[in-house]
Amino acid sequence: MTSEPPTLPPTLLDQYRFKVVRKLAEGGMGSVYEAMQIGCEGFQKRVAIKMLLRSLCRHERFVRMFVQEAKLVANLVHENIVQIYQLSRLPDGTYYFVMEYVNGLSLFEFLQFHRQIKKEPPPLPLAVHIISRIARGLAYAHTRSDHLQRPLNIVHRDVCPNNILITTEGLAKLTDFGIAIMDQDLYSPGRLMGKLTYMAPEQALQQNVDFRVDIFSLGACLFELICLEPIRQRLGHDAMLEAARKGYVDWEKFPKELPAEIRGILKRCLAFDAAERYSTTDELARDLEYFIYKDGYGPTIQTVEAYLRHEMPYLYQNKQVAGSREPDKGAAAATIILDDTRCRTDHNKGTGNSE
Template sequence: MSELFSPGDKITQNFDMTIVEKIAEGGMGEVYEAILHGASGFEKRIALKVVRADFASKDIHDTSARELDFLTRLVNEAKLVSNLIHTHIVQIYLLGTLQGFSSGFNGFVAMEYVHGVSLRNLIDKHLFNGKKIPVDIAVYIASRIARALEYAHKFKDRSGRTLGIVHRDVSPTNVLISLDGVVKLSDFGIAKAVNQDFFPGEYIVGKRRYMAPEQAAAGEVDFRADIFSLGILLYEMLCNSLPDRSILPPPISNLRDDLPNSVEFIIEKTLQLNPAMRYSDTSDLAVDLEKVIYEKGYGPTFVTLSEYLRQAFPAMDETQMINSNEEKTILFNSLTPNPFSKNV
């Protein structure tokens, strides 16, 4: 019996996309909610990351170094992360080209659409209301990010080679939480595999407030830089503020009286100035976080987080992100004014 395909056969397939609305905009990029159409009425909701129209229409030879860096990051994200398939990582579906641009860069990245809010939105919501995220919720979110990082740090390619992907931009804008309570790490645009070339003093990318000291100094980084950034995130979720970087690891017990000693230990260990003093394995960090929330035999799940999110953002429903003016004010006054990362 003959087979339809043989190994190595190439398939050319056309497909259509319908733009629903813009959901994020940054300095040089935009993200749209879109519908991918297939045969027999097939539809899939996706997020479409593209270069802004004014840059897409420019001749590639007229682009600045910063613009070229963004284009490189867009392609890098798609190629490096395309095979990262994990519950807590936003999945990349396709790197393609748009029709209708005679010059310039007309590439796009089709990725998983996350219907929810960013961690930045959630933190700002609590700041707006003068409240702090409950300890178990904050630690649960951090534990899911840790599992995503563990997967990326230990990811192997098809040949069995460990790539050791370091995110390098773990920050609240790059953590998305779906309405169903699933935490997703996004925007691997500046991620690097450990076997990629490194040049000391190279252009620093990322958000300095969340960078490990060695990364901020343009030094060589490994997975422990991501661990430091996650420690900053956990601190901010618990305290509604960033730690004083002149005092690391920072004292935290005087900021919350409901913190278990185990949480203080995790923050102290993740925020060590010396990378060698931090966790030596992301798995150990994830386990310690999970021990905190499940030490009594039970603890928060994605269902718990979903219920909490719906209480925090009551105007958000299954079809639209935010319906009420009050919720819109909170989101649009935050550093990332909509549910997908602004830093696209």
């Protein structure tokens, strides 16, 4: 005699509690916090919470972008893309989503370390490996389909060092799909979005774009990793916009002694005409991987971790058990309690909001 499986109710009531530990970052649209998700029987999971500025929650366009980012990334399950777990709204109307916490540093911080402290670029195979992992994440996103197998035509549009993270375990992850589009659904002629330093010409010209703008931007990131300088000088906005529209790349910065294969890969990524770039992001990833593994061996995530441990040991110092850390002075110290029947925030002197 077999027992019948338990019957789940139509709506499974469950309570989610998040204890905000500290503010991690703040931008023009909101803030990101480190938090602990707290469950029963002592369950704890470290997560990140991204909150939309309360003032922007009154603007339909910004809310739509924020909600779409959460919905879009929730269905992008890949080791090289930062995961999003939950989208919610507080009683005061503030939107937030819960996402994967990444312990490590951004590619921008990685670059700054090599520019200011080490004063030389990272080993070429290591740089190529990091970018190849992001290429794999992008290739996955670019080829996603909906439940009817219709291509989603996802374009990130903001691939840059600040949006590439490197974990202390050596994994490279792409984050911030905040201005990503699907089938041009949020494309607005007359509204320029993205970072000019890494922007493809057609994006700067505000033309319709596809995945090839991400290939251009990723190529710009690899160029900067190799040269420790961006593809074009950072000038005033108008000069930068003009340089981006013309697709200007300062090839004089590129070391002539480096292998021709890498220069060839970058030439294809950074071509002015999108038709001359890689026809798929998967093809780019394969070329990058062939360059580092053609001899039968090459860098792995363990190589990246070993490099970080040797060069940046501070990333691994004073590691604490998740949940044991006290909030930073002046940082948010709130417990957010959410379930299907009530929604409230309990605050200390700090605030869990992003304003």
